[in-house]
Amino acid sequence: MAKTPKNESAKSKPKETTKGKLKQGAKKESGEKSTAKNPKTTRKPTARKNTKKSTSKSQTPSFKQRFFRGLWSITWKASLAFIAFIIICGIYFDKKIERRLDGSTWTLPAALYARPLTLQVASPLTQHALVSELKLLNYRAVKSVQSPGQFSTAGKRVIIYRRAFDFPDKSEPAQLAEVSFNWQGVSSLKTRQQSHLQQFRLDPLLLDRLNSKQIQDRVFVPFEKIPDLFINTLLLMEDRNFYHHQGVSPFAILRAFIVNFKAGRTVQGGSTLTQQLAKNLFLSQERSLWRKFQEAYMAVLIDHKYSKDKILEAYLNEVYLAQNGATGIYGIELASDFYFARPVDELRVEQIALLVAIIKGPSYYNPRRNPERALARRDLVLRLMLEHNYINTAQYRIAAKGNLNLSNAKALNNRANPAFVSLLNRELQSDVPASVRKKSGLSIFTSISPLAQKNAEIAIQNGVPKVQKEGQHDLQGAMVITDREYAEVRAIVSGKNVKFSGFNRALDASRPIGSLVKPAVYLTALDQGYALTDTLNDKAIILKNSTGQRWRPKNYDRKFRGEVTVEYALVHSLNVPTVNLGMQVGLGNVIDSLHKMGVNEKIPAYPSLVLGSVSLSPFQVAQMYQPISMKGVYKPLTMIRSIVSSQGEVVYQRSQHAQQIFSSQSVSQLSNALHKVTTEGTARSLRWRNPRQDFAGKTGTTNNLNDSWFVGFDKDEVVTTWVGKDNNKSAELTGSSGALVLFSDYMKAKVGN
Known part of the structure; x- marks a missing residue:
């Protein structure tokens, strides 16, 4: 095979075009210019080729670099997001904490307090009553009084270490006092340093907390x-x-x-x-x-x-x-x-x-x-x-x-009595503004006497079974005790089961009141100028009503006495003379008297009215007798004294309306007659039931012996008592054989017998 000559090989290469030559010339010129600008730089084609490759690698990051760059980007962004999250949470939590701890941390129930017992020199309080109240307040009897909440007795002295308490008018610190007694009551009040005190106030009993359905x-x-x-x-x-x-x-x-x-x-x-x-x-x-x-x-x-x-x-x-x-x-x-x-x-x-x-x-x-x-x-x-x-x-x-x-x-649970809580709620709704009622943590100060409440509950619980006839098991009773001077409710009991929160007999059991209405008739007459010595006919009479029906009133003993004095007729609760008196003074005037005494019911002007056909609850009867016990001055019965907010501000203070509705002379005469009722009239059994106590009062008995009533008062309290059945059947009791017995038991407990 013939070898190809070198010159032939050269000839066989394609010829460069003019355009190619121009490019090469341009490149050459460019290289020369670059060399001219940087004379120290030696151009080497191979080195130049390697430099291009190195530049290409540096411009494209490796996978590792890209990974760490991405990780760093995610990390700092996540950190910023986390910091923002922490800050937002902090702001939210801070506001939440602030609203709770700087405002009202809890929705506190309203605290319901009894009246504070105020000891005063010459007050008729007995040593037995003071010790009983201290026990109700959970004061502890000790030999030597050392700290608040303790007391001791020695002869006719009681030493008390009172707890500190924030009263509506002022805060009082814990204080030790010595109370001495004589046969009349409190004889002296002394401090630990033996300085004399005019009065000494005990902290009140917490009766209940009104939870407003809170759990x-x-x-x-x-x-x-x-x-x-x-x-x-x-x-x-x-x-x-x-x-x-x-x-x-x-x-x-x-x-x-x-x-x-x-x-x-x-x-x-x-x-x-x-x-x-x-x-x-x-x-x-x-x-x-x-x-x-x-x-x-x-x-x-x-x-x-x-x-x-x-x-x-x-x-x-x-x-x-x-x-x-x-x-x-x-x-x-x-x-x-x-x-x-x-x-x-x-x-x-x-x-x-x-x-x-x-x-x-x-x-x-x-x-x-x-x-x-x-x-x-x-x-x-x-x-x-x-x-x-x-x-x-x-x-x-x-x-x-x-x-x-x-x-x-x-x-x-045993602390609360539904009867007085029910009365409190009604008074709150009727008298206290809604803006006050809605406040949290209120302290409601009432007129309830813990000792009177306890004694009234015992009187009903033990007394009703005592007076009920054999074979009867459904007899019930109710009692309302009020303060004569201030018309405040001291105690209220609505039945034998004092913790029963259902039907409130003391407030809602409207029953005929019988002879309890008679003082209103006689007071109307006395205010018109009648005297207790005036005489009334006690003879058979026949009256006609608006429909022509005849009515023959009779006395309880079915006897007629001819003529009797006004006083005798009232003391012995005679029906016929009372009807005659009512007709003489005018039924309209008797109705007006009842309305002035606080009876808000609509009363028909029938002659039977003067014998007690009008129906009232025990609480309404207590209101009716309040002006009789207070020299003819009418005051609405009340229970709430004041309300204090959780900040210690008095937000409600009772303002009591008083009105002279009967002359004091007329009421004085009536009171004397009512006193004789308890010594020689229908309530004379009190002479031997309570021999050392002095009362005025009136019995009440309704038809068929369905209802037994008694209202009695001593120097400071009016006690209204009812005994009967919820089904309105016969209780087989008169006022003196039923309700009076419970009144007597309460009064015995009051003086410590």
Whole structure:
């Protein structure tokens, strides 16, 4: 095979076009220019080629670079989003906390208080009555009085250490006083320093709390009233680092994690008291990371915004401690009352230990259902209190020996009487502005006397079975007790079952009043100029009504006496002379008198009116007799004295209207006659039933002996009593054989017999 010559090979290459030559020339010129500008640079084609490749690689990032750049971008964006989320949550949580803790933290029930007992020199109060009232107030009888809530007796002296209390007019501190008695009543009042007092006021009894259908019940107690021993013991058991952490304790969380990990189950919590407060106030019981995050974040914010004392105050008023039926018992003040029937600042060492023990688990350590567990936990708390020198050895031994000493489980439920709560609600609706009623945490001060209420309840409960005839089991009774001078309701009972919240006989049982109407007839006559010595006919008469029907009134004994004096007719409750008198003074005038006395019912002008055909409730009868007992001055019966807001401001004060509706001379004559009713008339059995007591009063009996009535009054009270049946059948009792007996029993209890 012939070899190809080199020159032929060269010839075989394609020829360069003019355009190609121009490009090469241009490139050459360009290279020359570049060389001219950078004389030090030596152009090498191969080196130039390699440089182009290196530039291409640097302009395209590797996968690793792209990954980390993307990761960084996501990280800082996520961080910004997280920071924004934290800030937004912080603002939201902060506002939520502020609204709750700076405003009304709780919707508190209204507290219903009895009247405070005011002791005055020369007041007719007996020593027995004072001691009975102190016991109702849960004052403790001791040999030597040392602290508030205690009293002692020695001969005719009673030494009292009164609790501090915020009265509507002023706050009064705890104070010790010595009360001396003689046969007339209070003879002297002295302080610890033996200086004389003109009066001494006891703290009032808490009658009830009006919950407004809330399922939580609590009584707020300010931090300064919580004993230091309670605070120290609580922190010892629940959060020892409370005053040093910032709302969350990482060490406590770590410790709890280790303990729970070793145990294989949750045996210890790492939450601080601040976290528990945040959970109780704002969160549910759901177990989730989101809930724990909110709890911790809120705890930090709460700790930053509020003092430690404020946080403790909120926690101790919020913590759940017991269940009373459908209502939860929250806060240590109400729990102290629920378990021990005393305020938290009067708890003994062992009671403080038990209450702190219960906080750990109110159901698990329920002292009524699980007394052994509760006792063991209490003793543990006592040992730790001793180890940390919160109590000494002597205190520990006394406390550890004691049993649980719980109060009656039904004490809170038994406190309220539906009869006076019903009356209170009616008065609230009719007299108190809605803007006041809607406020939270009101203190309502009433005229209810705890001792009068207790004695009235006993009189009805024991008296009704005593007077009912053999074979009867459906007899009922009601009683209303009012203050003569101030027309205030002191007590009200609506039936044998004093806790029954149904039909209120005292307010709503409208029954014929019989001879109770007669004083209104005689008072009308006396006000027209009649005298007690004037005479009336006691002879058979026949009257016709508007339809022509004839009516022949008769006396109870079916006898006629010819002529009798006005006084005799009233004292012996004679029907025929009363009808004659009523016709003489005018039925319209009698009706006017009844209306002036507070009877708001429409009363037909029938002759039978003057014998008591008008139907009224016991409360209405009490109103009718109020001006008779108060020299002819009419005042509407009332129960509410004043209402104080949770801030201590008086938001309602009763203003009582008084009007002279009968002359005092006429009422004085009537009162003298009513006094004779109890000594020689239809109520004369009171002479031997209550031999050392002085009364005025009037019996009432209706047709077929269906209703038994008695209204009696002494120096300071008017007592209205009714006995009968709800089905309106015969009670087989007169006024003197039924209602008067219950009145007598009440008055005996009043003086301590």
